[in-house]
């Protein structure tokens with residue numbers, strides 16, 4: 001893993017800042033060294049998570065022996081430098097900058113959403129600017145509503161943070177600078193898309209220029225209690241704070257200086273199971289049902305503690321535990337571990353962002369895990385990384401960062417994996433077994449069957465020559481593949497022999513935690529109880545089951561993230577009903593609170609015996625993450641046993657691909673007002689021709705026993721004969737859809753609409 | 756300032772004057788005598804006459820020294836801090852409150868509750884505003900902190916009501932729109948000083 005850790009590169013240096021001896025390593029800026037050492041240098045445009053912007057000049061310092069002033073945010077610290085961060089000249093210079101920022105700035109702190117946490121407000125006070133001494137003619141700049149965010153050019157200080165976030169981090173590339181002296185503004189060049197990722201730009205805006213439209217004018221910053229937590233929607237588990245007043249969540253914020261949220265995380269907060277009280281009768285019935293259930297079905301949107309409770313119930317009653325998505329991932333990772341010898345993949349998100357080349361395979365990553373895509377985008381923007389996107393379906397939203405799209409036929413992933421590995425390991429020393437396996441591959445045939453041209457892989461190989469730091473991002477298409485285990489073993493070779501930073505993005509919610517904690521079964525039998533899943537008796541946090549359960553923002557617990565970190569969630573919304581732990585207690589287990597289980601999470605799977613209340617949850621002043629703990633690396637036996645690559649039975653013709661849009665993950669995000677969107681079966685006009693559908697036709701089809709009634713919509717940005725079918729609106733049935741994501745379905749077209 | 760003057764504990768030459776307080780009676784007999792003497796002196800009737808005279812004047816000459824509350828009330832000082840008033844802008848009649856939330860924040864007894872929203876005219880609208888007068892201590896901080904002179908203390912000090920919620924809603928406190936011409940500027944806590952005009956520095960305008 002060390003190769004990706006560029007932070008520790010460079011030699012030790014010592015410098016003096018304001019008379020204090022500071023030790024650091026070469027490669028850091030003066031500002032970074034100062035912050036490491038708790039020395040304050042004022043900044044206006046500096047944002048730790050992007051490259052230095054250097055537009056404000058507030059961070060000026062004097063360096064002994066250097067004429068004039070130096071911008072500490074972009075100048076690297078050198079050994080032996082003697083630096084002064086403050087004297088009367090620097091103070092005056094900063095004061096003058098603040099005077100300029102205040103030119104024509106409206107005196108509207110009284111109504112401004114940023115008031116109370118506004119950098120301009122703070123620094124204006126700090127540098128004692130009591131008047132607005134200068135003025136200029138104010139152009140008419142009306143407030144613009146861009147959907148999720150609104151922009152008020154009159155308040156904008158042109159610090160550029162939002163633009164940098166939109167390009168370097170989220171990659172939506174919607175925001176641009178428009179220069180024009182005092183009429184400079186920020187432009188949204190993709191307004192029609194209403195990117196929820198612009199919430200990230202609003203989060204870093206130091207003033208009230210860019211704000212959440214949903215939040216605008218509803219509360220003041222100081223009235224909101226910040227409840228730190230972790231986002232439970234997808235497997236990334238981003239850091240976030242619920243901002244709550246009077247038991248109501250007003251908005252989400254995060255440590256925007258260092259980390260990011262996707263659209264669903266930022267705007268998908270209002271999914272609590274409201275107004276629940278204790279229904280004793282329903283509870284007793286539920287306890288009975290659990291006691292007698294032969295199978296317990298559940299969605300992977302639960303905490304680690306709940307997963308452990310389910311596991312303990314299983315141990316007590318002998319019920320089967322069914323969680324389709326997590327089961328696929330569990331088997332995939334077990335097979336993967338049999339090659340690498342480590343229970344989990346070795347890669348990290350940070351590793352992705354530091355890569356010089358990234359291969360994405362088996363996932364529509366921008367929709368499956370937007371924050372993982374952010375990290376690929378960072379690699380692309382910071383290191384001009386090559387990004388190879390291998391998928392049957394091109395993604396228009398990835399176009400700006402993907403350097404090579406490699407298309408393959410659905411269900412040919414095993415062959416594609418073999419081709420990829422053969423290419424990557426061509427000049428690498430491997431074990432006997434592996435060598436035999438690779439030599440046995442019939443490249444020509446695989447290439448023909450999967451439709452991946454040898455020259456395409458050759459081009460990819462060439463583009464990676466003379467580079468280092470590579471990442472491979474693997475996704476949910478592969479976990480539910482009929483040949484998942486074989487694919488896992490093949491791809492594990494990339495981590496083991498090619499030294500890649502491999503990240504196997506878990507398919508949903510806390511699927512990783514569940515797959516580590518529970519002994520899952522494949523098929524449900526007999527009487528069933530469902531936890532957030534359709535079954536004979538349903539426990540549901542969606543408010544429509546036989547017994548109410550708390551949603552994940554109503555309970556304490558931990559989740560396991562793609563970074564293999566166990567992070568805490570806290571209670572943001574009141575809940576008056578029963579929880580899973582009550583059922584477990586009624587069955588004879590005993591724990592006063594659900595979080596009593598935190599310290600008993602299985603140590604042999606990498607968890608630590610730490611109390612919930614002892615879990616840290618913060619970023620330090622230089623952005624190191626102290627949230628929960630990292631899973632320990634657990635070793636298993638290595639056996640490199642490969643089967644022959646199976647006959648590829650690729651699909652052709654019209655195919656449906658299970659995929660939620662990027663701002664929706666589950667029935668929970670679907671409850672959230674700001675994210676509401678109509679579910680469609682989305683396909684290209686080519687798909688329409690192949691299936692004889694036209695725009696707005698209604699179709700019915702079945703996948704995994706779940707009946708979908710969909711309106712078909714033509715998306716002109718799509719190509720090919722694969723259509724996207726979401727599941728987020730399917731409520732309790734959604735978790736049942738867990739087989740291979742591509743399927744050939746029989747579409748029954750409903751009667752044509754009357755003309 | 757040094758502490759020297761406090762450390763000098765020599766307060767100088769003193770000039771005390773003794774007050775003639777008379778003699779107090781010595782012994783039980785003397786005390787008894789004093790009581791008898793005071794009881795039968797005409798002073799008692801002098802006092803009774805004063806009362807009688809006032810009563811006659813009040814009853815027949817309509818000359819009275821007390822205020823006939825609640826039929827009559829004394830004018831109170833503009834600085835008096837009673838039930839709050841919410842003022843309006845004189846020109847437009849719009850309420851002055853901009854919903855900044857400073858009064859809510861500063862309120863020492865935490866009795867102001869408010870809610871705001873983004874209205875159709877892109878303004879911050881005050882959608883809820885109440886003061887719980889069961890808790891208000893009439894400290895005047897809210898009036899002082901208000902940047903808009905929107906919340907002030909009015910002269911209404913009679914706080915009895917059939918309902919706890921009486922006169923504590925925004926509409927109850929707001930100047931009735933038809934009485935806008937009668938709206939008084941407040942002189943009390945938090946009001947602008949009489950020479951405010953002299954202190955104002957105009958924000959420079961380029962046009």
Ligand code: SF4
Pocket residue numbers: 105106107108109110112113114115116118119120121155207208209
């Ligand atoms: S951006 Fe800051 S300084 Fe400007 S009005 Fe808003 S709170 Fe005040």
Ligand code: SF4
Pocket residue numbers: 155156157158159160161162163186201204205206207209210
């Ligand atoms: S909108 Fe905000 S973040 Fe963007 S340039 Fe203006 S002040 Fe900076």
Ligand code: SF4
Pocket residue numbers: 861862863864865866867886890891892893894895896897898
């Ligand atoms: S007078 Fe004092 S206690 Fe009463 S509402 Fe105002 S700030 Fe609160």
Ligand code: SF4
Pocket residue numbers: 851852853854855856857858859897900901902903904905906
């Ligand atoms: S301080 Fe004044 S303007 Fe601000 S919310 Fe209170 S009454 Fe309204």
Ligand code: FES
Pocket residue numbers: 042043044045046053054055056057058059060071072073074
């Ligand atoms: S922080 Fe260095 S120029 Fe803005």
